[in-house]
Amino acid sequence: MLGPVLLAAARSDGIRRLVTASPLTRPVVGRFVAGERLPESLAVAARLAGGGLRVTLDHLGENVTGRAEALRGRDACLALAEALAATGLGERAELSVKLSALGRALPGGEDLAAEHALRVAEAAGAAGTALTLDMEDHTATALTLDVHARLRERFPATGVAVQSYLRRTEEDCLALAAAGARVRLVKGAYREPPAVAFQERAAVDRSFVRCLRILMAGPGYPMVATHDPRLIALAGALAARLGRAEDAYEYQMLYGIRPDEQRRLAAAGRRVRVYIPYGTDWYGYFMRRLAERPANLAFFLRSAATRG
Secondary structure, eight states, X not given: OHHHHHHHHXXXXXXXXXXXXXXXXXXXXXXXXXXXXXXXXXXXXXXXXXXXXXXXXXXXXXXXXXXXXXXXXXXXXXXXXXXXXXXXXXXXXXXXXXXGGGTTTSTTHHHHHHHHHHHHHHHHHHTTOOEEEOOOSGXXXXXXXXXXXXHHHHOTTOEEEEETXXXXXXXXXXXXXXXXXXEEEEOOOSXXXXXTBOOSHHHHHHHHHHHHHHHHHSSSEEEEEOOOHHHHHHHHHHHHHTTOOGGGOEEEEETTSSHHHHHHHHHTTOOEEEEEEESSOOHHHHXXXXXXXXXHHHHHHHHHHHHO
C-alpha cells in the first residue's frame, strides 16, 4: 500500500520542499545518488569500472518547466559526454537521459526534446560511447520510441528503455528486437492507470518474462534491468539455452541496490552495468526508489532515526 502513496508524494511540491530541506535526508540519499556534481559521479563511475563493472550515468532532472531549464539539461548531458571522453572508460560508460529533462513537456516541447536528444547522441558518439533514452510515464512512451527510432538512423548504438508493467510493451519488444538494437527492459516505476498498465506484481513479472523471451530470441542486445534474483537467473538460463554469448547481453542494476550481487555477476563473467544518477534534482528519483521496495524505505527510516 505504501508504493502508491510514495509515488503520489513524488509529484507533490509541498512534500518535495519538506524532504529536500531536511538535514536528515541528504546523507541517506547518498546511497542511491552518486553526488550532486559531475566530478563526484565520475569518481564513482571510475571506482565501479575498476571493479569490473560497466556504468551508465544520468544527470537527474525531469519535467522541466522552461526552455532555459531544458537547455541546462541538454548542456549537462553534453558536459557529461565530454567528461567521459576524457576518462578513457570507453564502452564501460555511457549516458542515460529522459526526454522530459530536455523539454518534452513544454509547449512545442516534443520537437525541442528531439533536437536536444540529437545533440546529446552526437556528443556521445564523438566521445566513443552511446546514449540510452530512459522511459517515463505512459504519456511519453510513443514519443520516446519515435525519437529512439530517428536517432538510430544516425547512431545505431542508441538504446531505449521499455517497461514491462505497460500492456503495450510486449508488442513494442517485438518491434524493437532488431539487429543491433539495445533495449533496456525494466518493470516500471510510475503510477499508471489500469487501462494502460498491469496493477498486480505477478502480472508485471509475467509480462517481464514474456518481453525478456522476445528480446533474448531476437538479434538485438538485451539489457536486463532488474534486481529480482528469479529474473536474473531466468535471463541467464534463457541466454544459455538460446546460445547467446556472454557479451551479447547485459544485466543492469541501480547504484546502491544489491552491490554484492553486481560484483558477484561480474566476477562470474557476466556483463553488469550500474545506473548512476547524479545532480541536485534527485527528489523524484529518490521517491521512486523508496516506492519500489519496502527495504529501501526501511533503510531510509532507520538511517533518519539514527541521525535524528
